[in-house]
Amino acid sequence: MFSENQISLFKEIFTKDNIRIIAHRSPDGDTLGSCFALCEVLKNMGKTAEVVCSDRVADKLTVLTDCETELFPTFTPDCIVTVDVATADLLGKAYCDIAAEVDYAIDHHYTNTNFAKNLILDGDCSSAGEVLFYLFKQAGIPLTEKAAFLLYAAIASDTGCFKFANTMPETHEAAANLLRYGIEIEKINKILFDEATVDYIRFECEVINNMKIYDEKIVFLPVTKEMMERYNIQDGEANGLSYLLRRVKGSLIGATLRESDEKIRISLRSFGEENVAEIAAKFGGGGHVKAAGCGIAGTLEEVEEKLLSAIRESIK
């Protein structure tokens, strides 16, 4: 439940006429679905509203953005809102300098740095989509079917389709409400969670063929630039490889190691009690207990060795 003060802040947005909504950089389904849902409700009220983003939208997420891959500004706003943006940095290159100009930040990250003039936050929510659903509900602002679809997609994105531990009773109740708008869920879930190009599926197989397992509990997936190029894999797409780490039965810690122009980019996952944020911090990176990242200089082989030593040290 939001306080009356938070609901009043939220309602202020709907008194404005020209609203710019900013999604976070490297936009995911939660930020895009949430931003476009808010935009849809505002437009449905006759407002001028747009969603902008510093980075390109991944092809499969254009189902949430009216098919647009580039979200550029088109007018001068009288109100700026961010959704799902926890820090000024996450506004991306195009917008990080205007963080202080943001009027309302709507978020579900406890770690939000309060960069905006006003913060509307519920850190207990699974997703920005869930935050917006309950804001709309408490404020008595009706959704359209399209907005319901976008909020559903946002919530599903951040919970792995209600699979992860951040899924709460309230998350399922929000989904139940959104389904009552008559939205179809099977197709969007197929796009968000299952569907991949034949090239990507074959790329994944090659990544698996190169999988390395140490001590029966540490899984490494090294990915060369050559592999990415051969299968025509975009940088954003390769983020999905972390899912493969989750699949390996018995794995406690997993890492994808990707060659990039400078360092080897490491994405770490913990499936037990280990804190991978601490491991990432040893190499100047950071993140959450169960998901973290860092960059390490060297060849793939050198970096594998360094990372393995650090992980073994931390498991001890």
Added chain:
Amino acid sequence: MFSENQISLFKEIFTKDNIRIIAHRSPDGDTLGSCFALCEVLKNMGKTAEVVCSDRVADKLTVLTDCETELFPTFTPDCIVTVDVATADLLGKAYCDIAAEVDYAIDHHYTNTNFAKNLILDGDCSSAGEVLFYLFKQAGIPLTEKAAFLLYAAIASDTGCFKFANTMPETHEAAANLLRYGIEIEKINKILFDEATVDYIRFECEVINNMKIYDEKIVFLPVTKEMMERYNIQDGEANGLSYLLRRVKGSLIGATLRESDEKIRISLRSFGEENVAEIAAKFGGGGHVKAAGCGIAGTLEEVEEKLLSAIRESIK
């Protein structure tokens, strides 16, 4: 909502003392989770109750069966209940002959043949787990945390973790209620939907390497006996391959073709408007519009050709 008559029938089960509950053959998460949830509630009331099944439980589903893989009868019952069993045939070899002795069949399949003395059915429910949840709720019978966990697992199993079109607002509401018992969902969802042995993951890769795509919309996954043996894949495990068909972007119809001792076993999936039950029927098989199966005699190559012709004919 169940009628008062249906709820009265359900309550009768709780007046008995020695209850046998039969799961369907080739048991899945829905039948096992549901049967064991009912068993748990009965035992918690001081009754003698057991779950039996004609077939072996897949290793990963033993998380629902108190680690048992073989579910044999241990006493003489005064009441026999089936859960998620639509036809006498689905009771399996060990129990199909006693179909007429079943006192109560609890089910969610409209196609239930009414083989038992009493049928308690809601064909609008996603799963037997959802049926049982609402039966317990309407009958005012409290669940234990363990029963809530088992019903959650049953519902998640049959909906692909709330991903498929059979997920209704009521399905999410049931999940919200079950989560309030304090159950942990991430681990069970990892087991049900993600986790696989390294052997199985490598087997999947080889299956993908042999994938054939026709007309940019028909996907075949041929699987030889030799491949199954080399990776030590159980027959039940290979059922999971149908998921791969769903992954291929642009596929309208997919089929796994598995060598077995007699015929080639075909599992068909439709991802568009095509009715694969009709295609399966051409070869003496059957099933649903979007998921069907059949057996075709011949070598893998011969059967691929026959099936492809039939699919092309039906798409025309």
